[in-house]
Each structure stands twice: as C-alpha cells, then as structure tokens.
Amino acid sequence: MARYASILETIGRTPLVRLARLAPPDVNLHVKVEAFNPMGSVKDRMALAVIEAAERSGDLRPGQTVIEATSGNTGIGLAMVCARKGYPLVVTMAESFSLERRRLLRFLGARVVLTPASEKGSGMLAKAVELAETHGYFLCRQFENEANAEVHSRTTAREILDDMQGEPIHAWVTGFGTGGTLKGVSRVLKAADARTRIVVAEPDNAPLLGSGEVQPQGVSHPRFRPHLMQGWSPDFISPLTQQAVAAGMVDEVVPVAGEEALRLARELARKEGIFVGISAGATLAAALEVARRAPAGSHVVCMLPDTGERYQTTPLFAGIEDEMNEEELALSRSTPGFRFDTPAAAPAPQPSATPAVRVAAAQEATSDAEAEQRLDDYLAQAPVVMFALAWCEFCWAARKLFDRLGVDVLSVELDSPACQVGDMGVRLRPVLARRTGAPTIPQIFIGGEPLGGCGELFEAWENGSLGERLAACGVAHDSTARIDSRLLLPAWLHPRSAEA
Numbered sequence: 001m002a003r004y005a006s007i008l009e010t011i012g013r014t015p016l017v018r019l020a021r022l023a024p025p026d027v028n029l030h031v032k033v034e035a036f037n038p039m040g041s042v043k044d045r046m047a048l049a050v051i052e053a054a055e056r057s058g059d060l061r062p063g064q065t066v067i068e069a070t071s072g073n074t075g076i077g078l079a080m081v082c083a084r085k086g087y088p089l090v091v092t093m094a095e096s097f098s099l100e101r102r103r104l105l106r107f108l109g110a111r112v113v114l115t116p117a118s119e120k121g122s123g124m125l126a127k128a129v130e131l132a133e134t135h136g137y138f139l140c141r142q143f144e145n146e147a148n149a150e151v152h153s154r155t156t157a158r159e160i161l162d163d164m165q166g167e168p169i170h171a172w173v174t175g176f177g178t179g180g181t182l183k184g185v186s187r188v189l190k191a192a193d194a195r196t197r198i199v200v201a202e203p204d205n206a207p208l209l210g211s212g213e214v215q216p217q218g219v220s221h222p223r224f225r226p227h228l229m230q231g232w233s234p235d236f237i238s239p240l241t242q243q244a245v246a247a248g249m250v251d252e253v254v255p256v257a258g259e260e261a262l263r264l265a266r267e268l269a270r271k272e273g274i275f276v277g278i279s280a281g282a283t284l285a286a287a288l289e290v291a292r293r294a295p296a297g298s299h300v301v302c303m304l305p306d307t308g309e310r311y312q313t314t315p316l317f318a319g320i321e322d323e324m325n326e327e328e329l330a331l332s333r334s335t336p337g338f339r340f341d342t343p344a345a346a347p348a349p350q351p352s353a354t355p356a357v358r359v360a361a362a363q364e365a366t367s368d369a370e371a372e373q374r375l376d377d378y379l380a381q382a383p384v385v386m387f388a389l390a391w392c393e394f395c396w397a398a399r400k401l402f403d404r405l406g407v408d409v410l411s412v413e414l415d416s417p418a419c420q421v422g423d424m425g426v427r428l429r430p431v432l433a434r435r436t437g438a439p440t441i442p443q444i445f446i447g448g449e450p451l452g453g454c455g456e457l458f459e460a461w462e463n464g465s466l467g468e469r470l471a472a473c474g475v476a477h478d479s480t481a482r483i484d485s486r487l488l489l490p491a492w493l494h495p496r497s498a499e500a
Helices: 043-057 071-087 097-109 117-135 144-164 180-192 238-247 258-272 276-292 328-335 370-379 393-405 423-435 454-463 465-472
Strands: 016-018 028-033 067-070 089-095 113-115 173-174 197-203 252-256 300-303 384-388 409-413 441-447 448-453
Touching: 016 097, 016 144, 016 238, 028 117, 028 144, 028 276, 043 071, 067 071, 067 117, 071 089, 071 097, 071 370, 071 448, 089 117, 097 113, 113 117, 144 180, 144 238, 173 180, 173 276, 173 465, 180 197, 197 276, 252 258, 252 276, 252 393, 258 276, 370 384, 370 423, 384 393, 384 465, 393 454, 423 441, 423 448, 441 465
Parallel strands: 028 300, 067 089, 089 113, 173 197, 173 300, 197 252, 384 409
Antiparallel strands: 016 028, 384 441, 441 448
16 A cells, blocks of 8 residues: 555545446446545545635635535545634535535534524525625635646546547446536547546436526426435536536436436446445436446446435435344344344244335326316325325424324325326316315325324324324224334434534
8 A cells, every 4th residue: 555645645446346236248348436535425525626726826825714505525535624624614504415524514624504494405405505694704615716626627537538448439428416427527538538438427306407497597397306415406507517518528418217226226236336326326317327328248338427425314224223123133133142132032023015106197187277176186095195295304203103003195296297287287286275174295195184294293293183083084093002202303403402
C-alpha cells in the first residue's frame, strides 16, 4: 500500500468490477464502485475539486465558512475536505433525507440546517443562498460549478478508459443529480469514441429529462414527483445537466421504478457482494436494460454512486430485523451450548402474513367529471381505499399500520406512471380535497366515507374508532394487536427535538 500525506490523496482510483451473476452471460457489465472513496461516495471527488478551485481563484478565504445544499453525499464529502483543510462547514438539507446522513455530517464537524420536506431540493438550495448572502459564507454551487464536471473529466472518465485498456465501450450508464458526473465523463468518453452511448437513468414517476419539457426558471420542474432515489433527480434540471443535454451528450433516457432500484441494490449485495445504496440499484436497473439489448461481447459500464450504509432508515432495509427470526432461533436451538435463550423459552410468534397492497392503475381521462367518476369507481372497488404517493413517508406509515392489522388496502398511487396518463393523478387531487376538506395526502376512505390522513388514521386506531369502522364494513382485522402508532412514523420525526 502507498503512504499518503492526507486522506484527500485517497480520493478516486475506484475499482471497475465485472458482474458475474447479475449480468447477461454474453455481455460484459462493469460497475464503477464509488463507495471505495474515503467517505463512501462519488461526491468526494467533486467536494475536493470545488474547494481547491475556490482556493486557487481566491473565492474561498482561509478560515471562511463553506456552505452547500445537499441530500447528504456532497455534504459528507465536503465535511471530510473541510475538516482536513480547516474550514467550518454548514449544510442545508431537506428534513426527509435519511438520519444517517445528518449524523455523519455532524460527526465530521459540520452544522446541519434542516429545511421543510415540502420545499424539496429547491427549498434547501434557496436556504443555502440566503445564509451565504447573510453571513458571508462561500457557497459551493455544485449544480452549476464547472469544477464539479472538470474533476470527472480529469479523473473518473480517465480511470474508466485506462481500466478498459482500449476495449470499446458500448454504453456508459449514470443517473443525474448535479449533472457533474454526467457532463464531465460523457464528454471524455465521446471524445475517445463517438460510438459510446451515454445513457441517463431517472425515476419513472419523475421524468424530468424523459418528458422533454424545458426547465422553468427558478421553480420546480412540472414533472417532478417525490421519488425514492436520494441524490438522484432533484426537483429541477441543474445547469450542468442542461449543458450536457444541449451538447448532444445524452443518447438515451431510461426510466427506473423505485421497487426495481430496491430489488437490485439488494441483489448486488446478495449475489455479487457489492454493498451500495438505492441510487446505485436504480442505475444498475437501467444498465441491465441496456445490456440486454447490447450486441454479444459488448462492454457496458455503470456508475454505482455510494455505499448502502447511509440507507438503514430507508425502505432499502425494510424487513431487515434486529432480532433473530424463527429460522435463526431454530438454528440456535439445534445445538445445546451458547444459547441466546433458555431451552424452556417459548418460541417467538410467527409474524402475521402481510396482505399485498394492491396498486390501482389509472387510465386516460379527459375531464373533471371523469375524475369524479374515477374516484367513485375506486371507492366502489374495496372497503378500504387509500389515495397515496408512492414514496411519501406518511403514506408508508399508514400502510405499516394496515399491514400490522392484516387489512387489505386498495392503494391508488397518484404519482405513479399509470396515474400520470392524462394527468389523472394531478386532477384527482382537487376532487379529493373537495370530498375530504383537506388538500393533503394520504387520504383514507373506509366504507366509502373519508377518514382523513395518516394522523387521523393513527388517532382513530388509538381511540378505538378505527376498529369499529372496519368491523361495520365487515373488514377483518387483528383487534388484539398492540401497536404504538407513533413508532410507525418516519424515523426523522422521532428525534426532532434533539436533531432540530
């Protein structure tokens, strides 16, 4: 191993790994594992580049506070760089991002200023700008800073070409967030071989690039919807991404479903031994689609942006328990020594079966009257209907309660690709608001009558009225269940007083 004068010298030179079990057998699918960077993500590269460029230009003075808006990975990289170089760091972050990211940032010495989840990425960026202007901080401006793209041209792209040793690259697959990786790598790969296809993946329910709609100035993109992939696709198309598209660098945009991103992140761990986050699973989903269409013998390269460790409070780890399950308990009891329990201990109860949550498909609609009729049609299909958003944490919390009670729910996901046909998901919102008297989501109906949202659902469970309404509609449920509904809420709500 080499000896380094600073942790910053270890950034980059991440491995390119050929997949053995997940890729089509006749295609070479290589993944660039950016979790090998010291802080576990591709953003370490950009963090160092932005700070050093600002030092060279004089925009960043010795001891000046650095500030940036980030979903986590950029902030964590900046925290490492600032810690080593002696700059104070402030990070603005939407409150809905995973708790691990906040804790890592604070562990590294950064201050974290949370912004309302409802204001999305543009809200946390606006807060960073406001704080920088008020207090004289250096704002990194990762979404437009050319140093972000330049470092990927100088390092990431060159590493890929060097590792491929002259082999032609059929396609390079990446997500986009700031656009730095996309712009910086694509221009080098295209210059080396114009035949290399640049494929960009994005959430299927937030098709910002795929829609072809221009990014409005200063506001959220009209096709943005909340999605699962943290760090992927903020609610706007960044200037760096727009520049890459305008330069003709993007050959294809592939939509990826959140469920597929989760599945492939888990499959990478269990079949390839590569531990990555949700955005990496999503990028791999797009790369596999490209690989399945590629000529035999082709080489496809896929970016894996970060490690999976900072996703433990997200759906990626849903179903991963802290305690032994029945199979593990049985294994423990199969030999007499070093038992976690006593031989006389009663077996742990089997978890009750969780009913499948049925997701309703939407068809094209042309009028508000039709939206009213569609709402009535959904309510007629099942005694318990929830109008939800696919990746809304309060919708997840409501689903958890129904799952624990064994209640089958018809879930109409208003931001799903199906509900975007004819803008039905958007047009159902005012209809729901008129019926319920509230504009928020989720909205839950029992027996065709509105119950309310997540808060009202939990209150009804605590006071017993939920059980009465379910019984009145003939809906079977576990009336003996003991559930503290507060623990079903998003994890970031629990320590609010300590974290705020």
